[in-house]
Structures are given as C-alpha cells and as structure tokens.
Amino acid sequence: MNIKNYTIFLAFLVFTITSNAQQLNTAMDSTVATFGEVTIKGKPVKYKAIAGKQPVWDDKGKIIAGLYFTYYERTDVKDRSKRPLFFSFNGGPGAASVWMHLGYTGPYRVKVDDEGYPVQPYGVEENPHSILDVADIVYIEPVNTGFSRPISTMDEKEVAERFFGVNQDIEYLASWINTFVTRQNRWASPKYLIGESYGTPRVSGLSLELQNSHWMYLNGVILVSPTGLGIERGTAVEAANFLPYYAAAAWFHKKLPSDLQSKDLDDVLPEVERYTLNQLIPIMAKGGSISDAERKEAAKNISRYSGLSEKVVLEHNLRIPEQFFWKELLRDEGFTIGRLDSRYLGIDKNDSGERPDYAAEIRSWQHSFTPAINYYFKNFLNYNTDLDYYIGGHTRPWDRSGNTTGDDLRQAMSQNPYLHVMVQSGYYDGATDYFNSKYNLWQMDLSGKLKDRMSWKGYRSGHMMYLRTEDLESSNEHIREFIKLSTPKDGQPAQYLRKTK
Template sequence: MAIVKDCLKEEIAETLHDITVNGKEFQYKAIAGNLILRNEQHLPKASIFYTAYFKEGVKDTTDRPIVFCFNGGPGSSAVWLHIGLFGPRRVLMNEQGEGLPPYQVVNNEYSILDLADLVFIDPVSTGLSRAAPGEDAKQFHGVEEDIQSIGDFIRQFITTYERWDSPKLLAGESYGTTRAAGLAEHLHEDQHIYINGVILISSVLNFQTLYDCSKGNDLPYPLYLPTYVATAWYHQKLNEDFQKDLNKALEEAKQFALTDYTLALMQGDKIPPSDYERTVQKLAYFTGLSPDFIARSNLRVNPYRFCMELLRTKNLTIGRFDSRFTGESLETSCDFPSYDPSFEAITGAFTAAFNQYLIKDLKVKSDREYKILAPINSDWNFNKAKNQFLNMSEPLHDVMIKNKKLKVFVGSGYFDLATPFFATDYTFNHLRLTPDLQKNIAMHYYDAGHMMYIQKKSLDQMRKDLETWIRSAILP
C-alpha cells in the first residue's frame, strides 16, 4: 500500500486485476504512484501522481501503444477520462449519464486497455500531485509551465518503465486538448520524442472561438449557434420540420452561421434595420428563443444567458457542460445560471467512486485530499498568448508538418456548450494543412455533451471509433 506523505520520495502501489473487453478476458497490472520532478541541482520540485495500467503477457512493447491521459480545467485531475472513458473501471451511470448511488466503479467493457497501455496524469496541485515543500506551486500553473512539467514527467516515465520504443499517444479533454497540442510540439522540439497520435476530446485550441475568452469579438456567436439548435431540438423547442430531423436542422444552422449571420455581425452598428430584423427572426427560428430576447441581446446570445433563457417559462436551467441536462433555477429573475445541472449530476458520483477505488482497488492511502478539481484556474498564467487570444492550433500545425506520421483523433459532443463542436470544426478547418496532412485528422461527433462518454450510447460509439482509429492510424 502506497502512503503518499510528501514530495521527497517515490512510492508505488502495484496490484493485479482481470478485465473483460470485447468478450475477451485478460490480466493487467495497475501501478499507482508518484514521480519526482527535480531542478538542475537535482532537488525535488514537485511530485506528480499517476495511475498506469499495463496489459500482462506483452513481450514486445514496440507495437504496444502507451497513452498518456489528462483532463483540463486548468485545475482538473485525470479522474474523468480515468473512470469515465479509458480506464479498466468506470463509474456506474444511467443511460443518460447521471450517477447511480451508491456510487461505485464497475468493469469497463469499453476500455481501450486491450489496445494500449494507459497512464493517467494529475498535473501539479491536482489529484495527489503537489509542489515540493518550500517550492511555489505557481511555477507549474501556466500554459508553458504546465507543458514543461508534464513533458518532464513523460520523459521520466518512459525511461523508468522502458517504453521509449513504444508508439506514444497523448489524450486530453477540454483544456487538456490545449495541453496536448502544445505538448506534442514541446516533446518533438525539446525532448526529440515524436508522438504517434493525439486524442482531443471536447477540444479548445483557439481561445478566440470561446465566449468566455472573447469579449469584444463576434467570432464565437456563429460557432455556438449549431449547439443552440441541437439543444433546442433536444428540449422540443424547434418547429415541427426541424424536430423531425436534427441533422437537417444542424446543416441549415451551420449554413446560416457561415453566411447571413456572420455578415450581419460583421456590419456591427451599421447593419440596416431590415437586415437586423430579418436576422432576429431567423435566430428565433433556429434557437427557440423569443425575437424580443434576441433583439435585446443585439443578435449576440451568450451561452450562459442561453442556459437560463431557453426553458425560463418552466423555471429550468440548461446544463453548460451537457445541455441535455436541466435543473430547477435557483433565481428565476437572473440572466446567468448560478449552477450547472450537468456538472452537479456527475461530480459527486465521480468523486465518491474514485476515492473508494483509489483506496480499495489500487491500494493507495494518503493523508492528502485527492483534489478532483483544484481552484487554480483564475490564477493560471496565460502569458504565452502575449496580449493575444491563446491559439494552440499553431503548435499542432507545426508538429503535424514536421512529423507527418502524427495522427489526430477529435471527438466532439453536439450538446456541449463549454467547447462547442462547430468551434472545433472552425479551428481544424483553419489549420492550413495540405490535403494529404488533412487526412491525418479524424473528426467524430456524439449525441451528448462535454463528457460525452457519460452517455452509454456515446461511450459505446467512442470505443468503436477509437478502436478503428488505433488499429488503422497507429498500428497499420
């Protein structure tokens, strides 16, 4: 049993387990522990906690991929991808994706452990990872600082476990995709570690496409529109023709977003009154919102107000991470939601299930709190952007050109109002790659939200998509 007390000693807990995936049972080894990051004087800087899974009986690791997984935030541990998607155990959910008490983990028949070994990484200040005593944790809390520390961890890990010869993949979700894109280039340039594949789930590479980061520019509004349409469709707020066919509604919405809506927004205050009114009516038609609300929003409906407004007459708030979810509004007169029903529906389940799994199955005991989410987002150092919008599609573009064998898997949820799928489409449509390199990108879409794998239907489809991609792109 590993007892993680400080950052001065590396400790591991090693256990052996069985799993059945695709009807085939096999054994795997789980190793939960920490690696110490050191400075130039070889003194400890930080302890990074990880959980690694290795399939037993593998004699040749040259054709056995290893996937380094992390979530986003910034400030999130890897718990969501760990017991939600990739790992050998998953938290028990209902079909829609709500936690089922008593919260527990079950065999994950959708795990990709049959295809690749897995390493789940908790960045410094998340999970059980901490800065060393006397070290300021803020030195790890930034775009470049974070990439550097995770890159150092990966180099140490493949050295410790002798995996330099394995195909290496990165898997990130949300801000984890920001990290993954930068990390792929960093490892290539600074460590000469060439990555074979990058898995981007609920991607955010170009922060100009997000409302939260884009006050004063109109780009996000057309990119959010298709997700508004999908959400309105799910909650039966569209006209009868659109309600019959979501794909038709989405295609028409995307066409409008790229043409008349963008043209209207680009005219700013100079838009003719007739064009303004026509755009108001069209947006109401696509979103299920009232023309009056859209006019008061000056054609620019931000996602938080959308969450409050769509079902306001029912006193319901829409989920931001997953707009399929609703919850009773705490304050009916507010313009902005005071909570996210989709976040509340799953966080308790993941927290309880993982902490029990950590102690009971992985045999890890610690006097520290396992921080599912650490409050470091607001203090994150974004100075890499240098008074611009952070855009990590640039390092991804660069490394894909330098390493033409690098393959990219992109997964997006139709009901994700945090990182909308059309914003991801926009980003990848502007990577400026040749047609041949564009073939190295596989785009996939799911009928769920930010963590689409909480819905069993999407989890099943994602497993199939990942298996096809790994077998064809990574192990041809």
C-alpha cells in the same frame, strides 16, 4: 537503555516515521503495484496497475514536485514495441484525471445510468469498452490536482510561477513524460496523447514540446471537447459560432419549429452550420451598420435555430450570451439547462435573471465521481493516503498568456508525417461547443495539406460524452479505429512524397 529496549524503540521510531510518510504521502518517488482482470468486448484482459508518484526535477536535479499517476499495462503482451501507449490528461486547468480515468478509457468506470446520471449505491464497475485491450494507459495528475503536490518548502507564488501556466505546464510535463517512458522502457512503443477540455491545449502543446525538446515523436493526438487552442476568432465569428450548439440544445429540448423538430439532429445541424458560415458571420461582422431589414431577417433566423423569441434576439443585438441561453431556453417551464451538458436541468431560486444559479451537470457528476474515486484508489489500487484528492480548483492563478497550442499541434503534424489528430465533441456541450471544435481544425490547417490526417467525431451528449452508454461504446471504438489509422505499415517511412505527373 538496554539493547533489547533500544531495538524496540528504534523499530517503533522507524514504524512511526514510515507510517506517517505513507499516511501523508510525502514520498515523491514511490509506487504500489496491483494486478487485475476485466472483460472488454467480451474477452478477458489481464493487467498490472502501477499507482504512485514520480518526481518533477528542476534544472539542478532537485525534486520540486511529485506527480501522481496510474499506469495500466496489459500483462499478456509479448512485444511492447508494437503496443500503443496513451498518456491521458484532464483539463480545468486544475481538474484531476478522474474523469477520463473512471469515466472513459480505463478498465473500471463509475456507476451511472445509461444517460450518465448518478445512481446509488455509489461505486465502480467494469468498463466493457475500455481501450486497455489494445493500448496501455497512463493517467497523469499535474501539480495540485489529484494527489500531486509540490514540495512543502515552496511558497504559493513560486508554485504558481513554476507550474500554473500554459507554457510552464507543457514544459515540465514533457520532461516528466520523458522520464516515465525511459523508466518503463517504452521508447519503442507507438505513443499517443489524449486530453479533455483544457487538457486539449495541454496535449497540443506537448506534441511539439516532446518533439523539439525530447525528440519524442507521436503517432496520434486525441482532443476531447477541445478549447479554443489559442486560435483567434474575433468578435463576429465568436458570436456567430455558438448558433449550431444552440440549435442542438433546442432540438434536444424540443424547442425548434415543427419542421426542424421533426427532422433528425444530423439533418438539422448541417443546415444551421451553412447558415452560420455563409450568412451569419458576415452579418455579425457588419455590426451596427446593417439595415433594419437585415437585422430583422437575422433575428428571425437566429430565433428559428435557437428556440428563443425574435424579441429576445433583438434585445441582445443578435448576440446571445451563452449564460443567458442556459437560463432562457426553458425559462417558461421553470428550468435552467446545463453548461457542459445541456441535457441536464436545474432549478433556480427565481425564474428571472440572466444566468443559472449553478451548473446542474457539475453537481450531478460530483454525485458519481467523488465517492467512486476515493473508494477506487484505496480498494482497487491499494493506494493509501490521508491527502485530499483534489478534483479541481487548486491551480489559481493560471497564466494563459502565450497560448499558441493550436499552431504548435499544426507544426508538430507538419514535422511528423506519422502524426494524426482526432477530435471528439458532444453536440450538447455549451462550454467547448462542437462547432468551434470543427472551426479549430479549419483554422489550424489553412493550406488543407494536413486534412487527410485530421478527423472529427460528434456524439449526442455533452462535454463528457462517455458518460452516456451509447457514446461510451462508440467513442472508445473510434479510438480503436484511430489507432489502426495512425499505425504505419511495417517499414513505411515517415516522409512526404511529391506528386508526379
């Protein structure tokens, strides 16, 4: 082979290997940068977007996975030491970051109508309410979500043992964040975690892990549609606490008695919450020992607030399963209602049965997000790969043992006087219902000493409240207010002060 032909062959070989690596996205430590500009709150915001993978290492320094991330950084900022940095996670476990990324806080969002329903042609549009004007944002995909993958030599059992569990997840993600902050030179910046659904135990646990293992202290944690966070409820409280959500869903579908239906939702729910706390929980705690009169009175009240008949309530011994509620509320009209957002309607094969055939809201959201995310990465971020984008479903089995994340967050707040927490919930979310998100805060802070740094916001939508245009605007505005609230004044020390007489 002559030199010329050898050079051509070598170039072809290098091109083929490089091309295959790019196509299959096997590189665990590579990124691509693009630049853009969007209009947020009527003003232009220029930014740099970095998309790609950063490794996860084992304790011997060997790469064991590559986490895909998208990092948006405003480019006209002179002093990043005062610029907030957000780490954003979705839930599942096993859900990719697409939902928050292209639904909530990012510079672009999916095309939907004002109530969040899909429209064609599919695609994305500028998000005029994005928080990129006030904060830089990193959207992170844990292992086996999005484009993130473990090394190919690791078998399924080892992958699950290393990555798929409450505490495994928190440990490796904290190390990954530590590396990211160091690489991007952001140690001086105020830092925030925001997580949705299962992302809420993730960020709650990370708040303490980052402090204790990496000495990284946060300014804020935002819990969007939070789960139980490992907080014990018991059978009585668990059964009773769903009633306020039932009332909200029934109010939306106009199934409450006329005197309640004529009131605004904000006037109805406090009444239901008071009944739940002061009367229903004690009744549920009595179980089968309650008298017939108490049972009938409770059934009457549950029926009044849930939109279901007294007969149905009594048939279920006062404890209405959520799945049955989604099937029963509009059964006489031939519709089911959504789990994650009960505004959505579904149609089952049969009107009979104990649960809906499918989740109407999930099918609707997949309409919007699946085409949009695959289009967006390629055409806006210039990220090209033949890997499937795992939106969800590839992190089983998940080890849920040892979940103390609610108390972890409490401890992190106790240790860090700067740390604030905000919860955002949709009233029509039946999976991570709004009243239990309030209950979380009450149980986390039994002493009441942290309540001045805790806040709760409610929205007239469901699990992904940001899909509704009105709530997209208000929820992002609440984040802006939260940043101001959790930013200490220059020179303000992180310390507790005793009250003096």
